[in-house]
Amino acid sequence: MSRTIRALSRCTLATEKDNAMLEISQLRVCYGESEVLHGVDMTLRPGEIVAIMGRNGMGKTTLMKSLIGMVPVRSGHIALDGQEITNLPSYQRVAAGLAFVPQGRMVFSAMTVQENIETGLFVRGGKTVPENLYTLFPVLKEMRTRRGGNLSGGQQQQLAIARALATRPKVLLLDEPTEGIQPSIILELARTLRRIRDEMGLTILVAEQVLSFALDIADRVLVIENGQIVHEDSRANVDEDRIARFLSV
Amino acid sequence: MLMGYSFSDLGSILVMQGFAGLIMFSVYLLMALGLAIIFGQMGVINMAHGEFMILGAYMTYECSRLFSAYMPGLFSLYFFVAIIVSFIVPGLLGMALEWSLIRFLYKRPLDTLLATWGISLMLQQAYRSIFGAREVGVNLPEWMMGSTHLSDSIEIPINGIIVMGMTLVITAGVYLLLFRSGWGKQVRAVMQNRAMAGAVGINTERVDRMTFGLGCGIAGVAGAAFTMIGSTSPTAGQLYIVDTFLVVAFGGAQSLTGTIASAFSISQTRSILEFFLSGSMAQVIVLLSVVIILMLRPQGLFVLKVRR
Numbered sequence: 001m002s003r004t005i006r007a008l009s010r011c012t013l014a015t016e017k018d019n020a021m022l023e024i025s026q027l028r029v030c031y032g033e034s035e036v037l038h039g040v041d042m043t044l045r046p047g048e049i050v051a052i053m054g055r056n057g058m059g060k061t062t063l064m065k066s067l068i069g070m071v072p073v074r075s076g077h078i079a080l081d082g083q084e085i086t087n088l089p090s091y092q093r094v095a096a097g098l099a100f101v102p103q104g105r106m107v108f109s110a111m112t113v114q115e116n117i118e119t120g121l122f123v124r125g126g127k128t129v130p131e132n133l134y135t136l137f138p139v140l141k142e143m144r145t146r147r148g149g150n151l152s153g154g155q156q157q158q159l160a161i162a163r164a165l166a167t168r169p170k171v172l173l174l175d176e177p178t179e180g181i182q183p184s185i186i187l188e189l190a191r192t193l194r195r196i197r198d199e200m201g202l203t204i205l206v207a208e209q210v211l212s213f214a215l216d217i218a219d220r221v222l223v224i225e226n227g228q229i230v231h232e233d234s235r236a237n238v239d240e241d242r243i244a245r246f247l248s249v
Numbered sequence: 250m251l252m253g254y255s256f257s258d259l260g261s262i263l264v265m266q267g268f269a270g271l272i273m274f275s276v277y278l279l280m281a282l283g284l285a286i287i288f289g290q291m292g293v294i295n296m297a298h299g300e301f302m303i304l305g306a307y308m309t310y311e312c313s314r315l316f317s318a319y320m321p322g323l324f325s326l327y328f329f330v331a332i333i334v335s336f337i338v339p340g341l342l343g344m345a346l347e348w349s350l351i352r353f354l355y356k357r358p359l360d361t362l363l364a365t366w367g368i369s370l371m372l373q374q375a376y377r378s379i380f381g382a383r384e385v386g387v388n389l390p391e392w393m394m395g396s397t398h399l400s401d402s403i404e405i406p407i408n409g410i411i412v413m414g415m416t417l418v419i420t421a422g423v424y425l426l427l428f429r430s431g432w433g434k435q436v437r438a439v440m441q442n443r444a445m446a447g448a449v450g451i452n453t454e455r456v457d458r459m460t461f462g463l464g465c466g467i468a469g470v471a472g473a474a475f476t477m478i479g480s481t482s483p484t485a486g487q488l489y490i491v492d493t494f495l496v497v498a499f500g501g502a503q504s505l506t507g508t509i510a511s512a513f514s515i516s517q518t519r520s521i522l523e524f525f526l527s528g529s530m531a532q533v534i535v536l537l538s539v540v541i542i543l544m545l546r547p548q549g550l551f552v553l554k555v556r557r
Contacts, residue, residue: 123449
């Protein structure tokens with residue numbers, strides 16, 4: 001009897017979360033004694049691209065790092081496609097379907113481009129780099145025997161994205177992908193990200209400071225300030241001036 | 250003529266001491282490989298590395314005893330079994346150690362230094378209790394004892410050639426593991442950026458344990474080679490740990506080629522100088538030259554050229 005009730009309640013939970021690919025509730029993160037995120041709530045629907053905007057030091061990177069498990073969570077919950085991942089080590093979050101493109105890209109500089117992408121394959125037990133990654137980023141195919149550290153900034157960014165996609169994620173996290181990249185490449189990056197979403201059905205969460213880029217790709221824009229989400233707009237009725245004010249120093 | 254030797258004498262001396270140095274080279278290289286892998290992967294300086302080597306030496310000794318007692322017919326082959334045993338036992342001990350102690354200290358590098366030093370003391374006492382405080386020597390099967398004569402004045406010990414061959418095979422194996430296998434790819438990713446390796450889905454904990462085990466296992470094989478140039482005692486490992494640090498620092502901690510070149514040059518210089526000078530003077534000269542070279546080239550002999 002009690003078992004059926006529990007099964008039922010799990011059922012309703014699952015249907016509730018059916019329209020949430022990534023669900024973050026009351027997330028608090030600290031560095032030592034000082035709390036950086038004061039209870040962040042947000043929900044990403046499947047296939048959505050959400051941009052988190054905010055100035056330096058407002059908690060964007062901390063949020064990203066706590067989602068992938070590089071920074072421990074003090075309290076709150078993170079659920080990916082209905083699965084609780086709050087306290088899992090990074091590699092298990094990746095196995096659950098999360099992928100991360102960090103600020104500064106952090107490619108493995110002494111390894112070749114191909115080896116860099118291959119590091120993302122282990123979690124699913126693959127052996128060879130899927131051809132569609134090279135279709136998305138043709139420059140990586142040309143450069144595949146070069147060391148990752150010898151690529152240009154824009155190429156490294158593509159490499160970091162390809163490496164993340166090699167893990168076949170459900171949700172892709174990008175932390176300031178436009179940092180240190182020339183404007184023409186930024187436009188191309190936006191196109192590529194939208195294409196990835198459309199072709200692979202990915203959900204994307206991107207932390208950004210460049211408003212034009214965020215408005216270019218995002219379905220929804222959130223603003224984070226002092227460790228809290230203070231503003232939310234869908235792209236249809238985005239208040240550009242208001243967001244720009246949040247971003248000005 | 251130099252110091253009363255004729256040139257042909259000098260030539261023979263150089264060749265023979267060179268070959269004598271090759272066993273030392275093998276021990277250094279294997280020790281340094283293990284130490285460098287562990288240091289490179291997890292930033293742990295394993296002060297107990299010498300004790301893992303001696304564990305391998307004791308395993309070789311035990312194998313020789315067991316074979317001569319129970320399987321004297323197969324005694325001539327025992328050394329190959331001993332190599333395998335002296336890889337597996339220290340390897341497993343290393344993995345157990347990583348699991349029970351080291352993994353809790355990754356964020357405190359200075360503490361790993363102290364902790365592994367404590368382990369080295371504990372292991373020394375354990376050897377004293379288990380194997381006895383007396384030095385033990387290993388009996389070699391007859392076919393490994395002799396030497397071949399290259400010319401009238403040059404003779405080369407057979408066991409030296411065997412140890413050299415074994416070292417080359419293991420070094421090549423480590424190279425293939427690191428640079429051609431999937432496991433090696435994971436190790437290198439963790440070496441370069443632990444947090445990021447986790448974030449692309451690599452199980453860093455398992456990679457750490459395997460790497461620590463491999464490093465300790467290779468040290469054990471170095472111990473098997475060591476039985477041919479020294480006698481095994483509980484504290485013999487300590488004498489080698491400093492030299493091994495020297496080899497790793499001199500070669501450049503990230504480079505396999507550097508480790509090989511530095512093990513070779515240090516052991517050869519020492520072996521050849523030892524013939525003309527006393528052992529400790531040879532040691533002093535080697536140390537001095539390494540210090541001077543490291544002052545001119547602090548990054549070690551070989552460095553990867555790559556943007557970071």
